[in-house]
Amino acid sequence: MAPRPKYTPGSFTKNFAWAGTGFLRLHSVIRAGYSSTLSPVTREKWRADSGIKDSSLELIPINFFLHNKSGNMSVDELVFQAISRPHNIDFDRLSLFAFHLTQVGTPPQQGPQRPARWANEFAKEVLWKNDSWQSAALVHSTLDNFISQTMNASEDVRVKCRNNYRYFFELAGYLPTSGETINTGQEGWITPAIYLAWDRFVLDGAPKEKDTLLKYVDDEELYKLIGTSKAEFDEIAKVVVSLYLDAGATDRFASSTPAIAAPVSVKKVVTPTPATPPSAASWIDEEGSDEAVGRSLGSKLLQKRSRKIASQLRLHYKHRCMFCGTRLQIGDQRFYAEAAHIKPLGSPHDGPDKTGNILILCPNHHLQFDRGVIRLEMSGQDLKITSSVPGDALNGKLIKPKHALDDTCVKWHFDWFSDNRKPA
Numbered sequence: 001m002a003p004r005p006k007y008t009p010g011s012f013t014k015n016f017a018w019a020g021t022g023f024l025r026l027h028s029v030i031r032a033g034y035s036s037t038l039s040p041v042t043r044e045k046w047r048a049d050s051g052i053k054d055s056s057l058e059l060i061p062i063n064f065f066l067h068n069k070s071g072n073m074s075v076d077e078l079v080f081q082a083i084s085r086p087h088n089i090d091f092d093r094l095s096l097f098a099f100h101l102t103q104v105g106t107p108p109q110q111g112p113q114r115p116a117r118w119a120n121e122f123a124k125e126v127l128w129k130n131d132s133w134q135s136a137a138l139v140h141s142t143l144d145n146f147i148s149q150t151m152n153a154s155e156d157v158r159v160k161c162r163n164n165y166r167y168f169f170e171l172a173g174y175l176p177t178s179g180e181t182i183n184t185g186q187e188g189w190i191t192p193a194i195y196l197a198w199d200r201f202v203l204d205g206a207p208k209e210k211d212t213l214l215k216y217v218d219d220e221e222l223y224k225l226i227g228t229s230k231a232e233f234d235e236i237a238k239v240v241v242s243l244y245l246d247a248g249a250t251d252r253f254a255s256s257t258p259a260i261a262a263p264v265s266v267k268k269v270v271t272p273t274p275a276t277p278p279s280a281a282s283w284i285d286e287e288g289s290d291e292a293v294g295r296s297l298g299s300k301l302l303q304k305r306s307r308k309i310a311s312q313l314r315l316h317y318k319h320r321c322m323f324c325g326t327r328l329q330i331g332d333q334r335f336y337a338e339a340a341h342i343k344p345l346g347s348p349h350d351g352p353d354k355t356g357n358i359l360i361l362c363p364n365h366h367l368q369f370d371r372g373v374i375r376l377e378m379s380g381q382d383l384k385i386t387s388s389v390p391g392d393a394l395n396g397k398l399i400k401p402k403h404a405l406d407d408t409c410v411k412w413h414f415d416w417f418s419d420n421r422k423p424a
C-alpha cells in the first residue's frame with residue numbers, strides 16, 4: 001500500500017489554552033473581529049479589530065475555525081452563531097465541527113497544504129464507528145499513532161497537536177468520559193452544522209442547488225463528523241436543505257434579504273430574521289426567527305426517532321414492567337407501560353438515546369427509579385434491584401432483561417443516587 005500523504009501541522013503546533021476560556025474566547029474574538037456585524041471584513045481589519053495581532057497562538061481562529069477567501073473573512077453559520085447568540089456548549093460543539101471541516105487557508109488550498117485535514121480523516125476513520133464516536137479513539141496512543149502516520153512533524157510537535165486536539169473535546173464537554181461511546185448531543189447543533197457546511201461549500205463556489213448540496217454532505221460523510229448514523233443524518237439533511245435554500249443560503253446574512261416566509265408545515269407565527277444583527281445585549285428571539293424554526297425541526301426529528309425507539313421497546317416487553325411484571329390494561333387490547341431513561345437525556349447528564357439506556361416500567365416503578373428509591377446493579381447477565389423502601393419485596397430481586405443494557409448507564413444511575421445523594 002502506498003504511504004498516505006502527510007499534512008503540515010500549521011499553527012496548530014502552538015499551545016493554545018486561550019487563557020483557560022476555551023471556545024468562549026473564539027466566540028468573543030469572532031464578535032470583535034466582525035464588529036458584531038454579519039458582513040465580511042478584510043483579514044487585516046479582522047485581525048486589528050479582534051485584538052489578534054501577534055504571530056504566536058492567536059492566528060488559530062482564522063486558520064482553523066473561520067472561512068476566509070481572497071483576503072476576506074467570510075460570514076457563515078459559525079459567525080452568525082457567535083454574533084447573534086450567547087455563548088453556550090452548542091457553540092463549542094459547532095466550533096469543533098468547523099475545525100473538522102478543515103477549510104484552512106485560501107481556497108482552493110488542497111491536500112497536505114491544508115494542515116488540519118488529518119483531523120477530518122481521523123474523525124471519519126477512527127473516531128466514528130457504528131453510528132457513534134468511540135471514546136477509545138481519543139486515548140493518547142490511538143491519536144499518536146494516527147498523527148504520526150498523517151503528519152510531517154517532529155515528535156514534540158505531534159504531541160502538541162494531539163494535546164490541542166484532545167483539548168477541543170474537553171472544551172466541548174466530551175472528555176473526560178467513562179462511556180465506551182460519546183453522546184455528541186447532536187440534537188443541539190446538527191442543523192447549524194449542516195448549514196455551516198453548506199455555507200462554506202457555497203462560499204467556495206458551489207451552486208445553491210438542492211441535489212448538489214445533498215450530494216456534498218453525502219460525499220463528505222458529514223454524519224461521521226456529527227457522530228450519528230447516516231440514516232438519521234440524511235433524514236434531517238433532506239428536510240433542512242429546503243429551509244436553507246428558502247432562507248437564501250449564504251444570502252440570508254445580507255441586510256437586503258427580504259423577510260422569509262415560514263415553511264408551511266410549521267404552524268407558528270414567524271417574524272423575519274432581523275436585517276441587522278442585534279447588539280451584544282439583545283439576542284434574537286429563539287422562538288421567533290426563521291433560523292430557529294429550521295433548527296427546531298432538526299431536533300423534532302430526533303425526538304420522533306427517540307419516541308420510535310421507546311415504543312418498539314414497549315412492544316418487545318409486551319408492556320410489562322421489567323421490575324414487577326405488571327401489565328396495565330387501559331382498554332380492549334390496549335396496554336400501558338413507560339419508557340424510563342436510566343441516564344437522563346439532555347443537559348446536564350446527556351444520557352445516550354438508545355435502547356441500552358431504557359427500561360420499560362410501570363408508572364409507579366418509573367417514579368421510584370427516577371427518584372433513586374430503586375437502584376440497579378449488573379450481576380452477570382442479570383440486574384439486581386436494590387430498594388430503599390422498608391420491606392419492599394423487590395429488594396434484592398434478580399431480573400433478566402430481554403434487551404442489552406448499557407452497563408455504564410446502569411452504573412451511572414447507581415452511583416448518582418448513592419452515598420451522599422438523597423432521593424428527591
Ligand SMILES: [Zn+2]
Nearest residue numbers: 321324362365
Ligand atoms: Zn412495576
